[in-house]
Amino acid sequence: MTLLELFSVPFMQRALIAAFLVGIAAPAVGTYIVQRRLALMGDGIGHVAVTGVAIGLWTQTSPTWTAVVVAVAGAVVIEVVRERGHAEGDVALAMLFYGGLAGGVFVTGLAGTGASRLQEFLFGSILTISVDDLLVTMALSVVLIVLCVGLSPQLFAVSQDPDYAKVAGLPVRFYSILVAVLAALSVVIAMRTVGLLLVSALMVVPVAIVQQLTRSFRMTLLGAMGAGLVASVGGLALAAALSRTGANVQPGPSIVLVALAGFFLVWPIGAWLRRRRALVTPFPETSPEEKPVDEAHPHLHGEKCGHVAVEHGDHVDYIHDGHRHAAHVGAEGEHYDEH
Amino acid sequence: MSKSGSTVPADVPVQLLHGDVALSGRPVLREVDLTVNRGEFVALMGANGSGKSTLVRTLVGLNPLSAGRLELFGRTLSGFHDWSRVGYVPQRSTATGGVPASVWEVVASGRLTHRKLLRPLRSADRAAIRAALEVVGMGAYAHRGVAQLSGGQHQRVLIARALAGRPELLLLDEPTAGVDLPNQQALARALGRLKEDGATIVLVAHELGPLAPLVDRAVVMRDGRKAYDGAPLADADVHAQGFDAGHVHCDTGLNSAGSTAAPNAAVPTPLKEL
Numbered sequence: 317m318t319l320l321e322l323f324s325v326p327f328m329q330r331a332l333i334a335a336f337l338v339g340i341a342a343p344a345v346g347t348y349i350v351q352r353r354l355a356l357m358g359d360g361i362g363h364v365a366v367t368g369v370a371i372g373l374w375t376q377t378s379p380t381w382t383a384v385v386v387a388v389a390g391a392v393v394i395e396v397v398r399e400r401g402h403a404e405g406d407v408a409l410a411m412l413f414y415g416g417l418a419g420g421v422f423v424t425g426l427a428g429t430g431a432s433r434l435q436e437f438l439f440g441s442i443l444t445i446s447v448d449d450l451l452v453t454m455a456l457s458v459v460l461i462v463l464c465v466g467l468s469p470q471l472f473a474v475s476q477d478p479d480y481a482k483v484a485g486l487p488v489r490f491y492s493i494l495v496a497v498l499a500a501l502s503v504v505i506a507m508r509t510v511g512l513l514l515v516s517a518l519m520v521v522p523v524a525i526v527q528q529l530t531r532s533f534r535m536t537l538l539g540a541m542g543a544g545l546v547a548s549v550g551g552l553a554l555a556a557a558l559s560r561t562g563a564n565v566q567p568g569p570s571i572v573l574v575a576l577a578g579f580f581l582v583w584p585i586g587a588w589l590r591r592r593r594a595l596v597t598p599f600p601e602t603s604p605e606e607k608p609v610d611e612a613h614p615h616l617h618g619e620k621c622g623h624v625a626v627e628h629g630d631h632v633d634y635i636h637d638g639h640r641h642a643a644h645v646g647a648e649g650e651h652y653d654e655h
Numbered sequence: 656m657s658k659s660g661s662t663v664p665a666d667v668p669v670q671l672l673h674g675d676v677a678l679s680g681r682p683v684l685r686e687v688d689l690t691v692n693r694g695e696f697v698a699l700m701g702a703n704g705s706g707k708s709t710l711v712r713t714l715v716g717l718n719p720l721s722a723g724r725l726e727l728f729g730r731t732l733s734g735f736h737d738w739s740r741v742g743y744v745p746q747r748s749t750a751t752g753g754v755p756a757s758v759w760e761v762v763a764s765g766r767l768t769h770r771k772l773l774r775p776l777r778s779a780d781r782a783a784i785r786a787a788l789e790v791v792g793m794g795a796y797a798h799r800g801v802a803q804l805s806g807g808q809h810q811r812v813l814i815a816r817a818l819a820g821r822p823e824l825l826l827l828d829e830p831t832a833g834v835d836l837p838n839q840q841a842l843a844r845a846l847g848r849l850k851e852d853g854a855t856i857v858l859v860a861h862e863l864g865p866l867a868p869l870v871d872r873a874v875v876m877r878d879g880r881k882a883y884d885g886a887p888l889a890d891a892d893v894h895a896q897g898f899d900a901g902h903v904h905c906d907t908g909l910n911s912a913g914s915t916a917a918p919n920a921a922v923p924t925p926l927k928e929l
């Protein structure tokens with residue numbers, strides 16, 4: 317079977333559509349998660365959702381819906397514990413994660429369904445996405461994308477500066493819990509493609525890739541959605557291509573590895589940009605002492621002289637041999653001051 | 656000067672009666688009474704740790720009262736929903752989110768009280784954002800990332816965010832700390848214009864500097880209580896009267912001659928002590 321033939325098979329098409337939507341939706345939610353400095357929240361919810369899936373398998377109902385219920389409940393608990401800011405909150409959350417994973421594996425054992433059935437949910441699976449699963453995934457993905465983009469002014473303000481958002485009359489608590497619930501939903505829709513144990517990577521890594529290059533929140537949000545799409549579809553195609561050769565590669569690990577490869581490809585550009593920005597970050601706005609530069613100056617500093625120009629209050633300093641030079645027109649003519 | 660109590664209740668932007676505030680179980684504010692009348696410019700002064708920030712945060716509803724009563728524009732806090740009338744500039748923090756944000760985006764969040772859900776920015780919103788950026792002299796920086804700004808620039812962005820909402824009541828917590836003299840003067844001009852338009856302003860400042868001529872009334876906090884409430888005090892007086900115990904100062908500028916003196920000559924730069 318060639319790769320093209322493979323993509324014409326219905327299960328593969330379902331997997332592709334799911335990967336496409338999940339690749340956009342998960343990083344959209346992930347952008348807010350990273351902005352709130354909760355990069356590990358997706359992991360926590362993923363672990364808790366394992367119990368949800370296991371309950372679905374045990375009771376022979378839809379693992380998707382039991383996972384939705386348990387993941388949303390877990391996400392709300394995580395958010396409430398975080399909001400309280402208890403010192404023991406950290407440990408409480410860790411116990412929630414362990415409990416979720418252990419409980420899931422334990423309940424699966426009770427159900428006698430075997431570990432391989434659970435594994436489909438832990439690391440994703442190309443073969444098992446049913447039409448019903450796909451419909452749920454499509455509907456939830458669209459809801460997630462619309463909310464993440466449509467409510468971005470509010471969600472941005474709440475995540476950036478909660479105190480200010482509160483004074484602006486926004487229901488901060490409601491929006492914080494909404495972000496947690498959106499994270500839970502993106503975990504559930506992603507569990508068939510990336511799997512519960514790796515879903516957090518699809519939420520976080522695309523954001524980490526693009527924020528090396530961006531300066532605005534909006535560009536980060538949209539860029540992460542694009543990067544997630546490429547990683548998700550690319551990773552799925554990679555897993556499918558390898559499965560042709562007889563290998564048994566799950567889509568989850570290959571999606572995550574593609575995303576990480578993207579991060580390391582962009583890293584040198586990011587490092588260069590960061591260095592350049594750090595160099596031109598303005599000096600503190602103090603009133604500088606006026607100490608004329610001793611040495612003679614062979615050229616006038618300017619846009620093209622090659623010396624780094626750094627803003628300093630109302631003027632510009634030029635970095636010259638480790639000194640800061642500021643042009644100064646005094647009684648005796650123009651010279652450079654050491655700032 | 657202030658004519659407390661004589662105005663119609665609905666007209667009074669801030670009325671705090673016997674306010675007690677506890678933070679983490681520790682009583683911090685004790686029996687604070689504060690009425691700010693429409694159009695007044697109140698300077699809130701006092702030593703570090705005297706409770707200025709706590710008081711301002713209480714006035715905007717960020718700290719619950721453990722006793723007492725707070726009304727904004729004649730409504731108790733729980734019944735007050737008109738937050739577009741209130742602007743708040745928090746004491747500077749260098750804390751930013753985990754994702755880049757541009758100056759424009761931060762200032763745009765100051766328009767949220769005027770925006771409906773799921774609607775894009777209208778041209779009036781854009782105009783207000785641009786105007787606020789111009790007022791603080793950050794117009795050229797709209798598309799910079801906030802993480803790349805100096806402390807003083809970041810402070811000015813937070814001021815622009817509050818100004819963008821065109822508030823009737825503006826509370827600023829140490830907006831001039833770490834800001835150089837030309838920018839303090841720019842801020843004084845902006846607040847002066849706001850005051851002419853009838854805005855009510857509560858400003859926390861350790862040193863008033865170029866803002867001194869605007870001040871109608873001074874309130875000095877000491878150890879969580881109100882220690883003085885009355886005619887404007889020069890910076891030196893606040894310290895001299897012992898409101899500011901334990902704080903060493905070298906400046907003598909801006910006392911009796913105060914408000915009319917040329918800023919350059921008379922204003923002590925707060926930076927010297929940072």
Ligand SMILES: Nc1ncnc2c1ncn2[C@@H]1O[C@H](COP(=O)(O)OP(=O)(O)O)[C@@H](O)[C@H]1O
Binds near residue numbers: 709
């Ligand atoms: N979150 C908090 N928990 C407990 N005490 C606090 C908290 N924040 C401030 N305080 C205390 O409240 C007092 C007043 O602080 P603050 O209002 O920040 O003073 P100021 O702004 O005048 O410097 C200080 O003694 C400070 O230690």
Ligand SMILES: [Mg+2]
Binds near residue numbers: 708746828829
């Ligand atoms: Mg303070």
Ligand SMILES: [Zn+2]
Binds near residue numbers: 615623
């Ligand atoms: Zn040069």
Ligand SMILES: [Zn+2]
Binds near residue numbers: 640
């Ligand atoms: Zn300089």
Ligand SMILES: [Zn+2]
Binds near residue numbers: 609641
């Ligand atoms: Zn030199």
